[in-house]
Amino acid sequence: MTGVGSDVRASASGRSALSKRASTSRGEARAKHPYQHIADIVRERIRLGAYRPGDRLPSESRFCSEFHVSPMTLRRALAVLVDEGLVSTEQGRGTFVRALDLGVATFRLHDLTRQWMDDAVQVRLLSASTTRASARVAEMLRLRQGQRTVYLRRLLMRDDHPIVYHHEHIVYDARRPLVEAQLQITSIEGLLRSFGGHGLHRGDLRVFAVNLDDKAAQLLQEPDRAAALCLEHVFYELDGAPVSWGWFLCRADQFSLETRLGPGVTADDPEGPWTR
Amino acid sequence: MTGVGSDVRASASGRSALSKRASTSRGEARAKHPYQHIADIVRERIRLGAYRPGDRLPSESRFCSEFHVSPMTLRRALAVLVDEGLVSTEQGRGTFVRALDLGVATFRLHDLTRQWMDDAVQVRLLSASTTRASARVAEMLRLRQGQRTVYLRRLLMRDDHPIVYHHEHIVYDARRPLVEAQLQITSIEGLLRSFGGHGLHRGDLRVFAVNLDDKAAQLLQEPDRAAALCLEHVFYELDGAPVSWGWFLCRADQFSLETRLGPGVTADDPEGPWTR
């Protein structure tokens, strides 16, 4: 298939008079841009072991010659692989295939949230009350102890089963309709959007494991002290003042963060059936 | 400070005869590349609210005029902000400031591993034995039940306190010195590198919360059923065959994944002290 593949331009875009874009004539085979095509080829070579971890790749100028593209385009292609964590570059030395390294893995919170972005998921407001900031809340929201805050508790349900328990302390500010707006929320989209929708501008997030206390366990229909994934958040206003501090407690059996290291499988090529 | 800042070139590199690089003469003030400088300026404008969530940014050509750089350079600058999740681009429509969105947050595993990459952390091999694959192990490693595997258990200690418990099933293969090499490992660097060092090429990772069973709890000196952050891994050979399946069980009080949403604070500007 993609195999050797020199002269990328001929098979993709390029302004070379012939071929505005390959095969738009029959609407098949999504045309690839040269940089994507090159990235795919090099990734495939890494996957197949033509370039092995620690190896230095051919220099950029060599690649330019091989693929008949300009330096900028070749560079763009390599940037894709750098971005994927597959290779790393060192000025003056070269571009190297990275060995498997746990450290470079990244997880997207999207993987978590899309699990509760389902339409079947409903938001149930458990309680909403104004309170006086405890010492801890005051510290997190940079208030003086005893100042007014609003305390919200919500339960996210799917098919009448609880999956996430959320609670949150919000600085009380009569000028801002933040709280009123939050009380209206009954959908997940609304909940997630609400954080960004009202002047909130920055946030700090933290994911860790917790044991559910008896109240939370009961709400989530889990055994007492069951483990849960906790997503803690603090949101800030434009001027840097914290306005919200809260936690999403996610049932451990429903939520995880996943990712892949190394060259992914680009196309078909189902890489197995493996049974030794 | 960075403020308005038109004509980025004059204050940074550029080939404009004058100024090879600003202020190399007294070795102060790390010179910025134009694209970095522009990204900083635009990020600052977002942070200060000059461009607000949902707003369309000036078009690329306008920015080019303002900063006196070429389209490619301007584009590079915006790419930085796209990468940070601060703005998003839509072909034919424009570039927009993103509202706060939980979904786009990313966590780096590096944040986890650097917490145990400390020199003070030691690796203790608890046991190493050849076993026959159970149904579950066989399924994960794509073996037939009863085939030979190696089972390793390790404890990571800091200051004589256990922080991570790792165990792992490895396909037994006399040709490969993988297991032998793993047995030698006494440092963290060695452990993390070992995954990449022996032909392993790809991996799937998963992070979730678990309750420690009594053995694990005892080893980690935690109460029974304490919550822990579990990092599960499966590593594959070049040809796609799985060779290792294991878990890092991390004490919940020692490990978390953290990240920030929205425009970070670029330079000084300590954005506080906040007490209302």
Added chain:
DNA sequence: TAGTGGTCTAGACCACTTA
């Protein structure tokens, strides 16, 4: 049709590494 972002060219000079 005008305006926007997306890609690409064919060079150039720079900073860094290695011999």
Added chain:
DNA sequence: AAGTGGTCTAGACCACTAG
């Protein structure tokens, strides 16, 4: 000094969106 990656230019054409 030679070779490598890093940045930049001053345009060009394309695909997409919206009036």
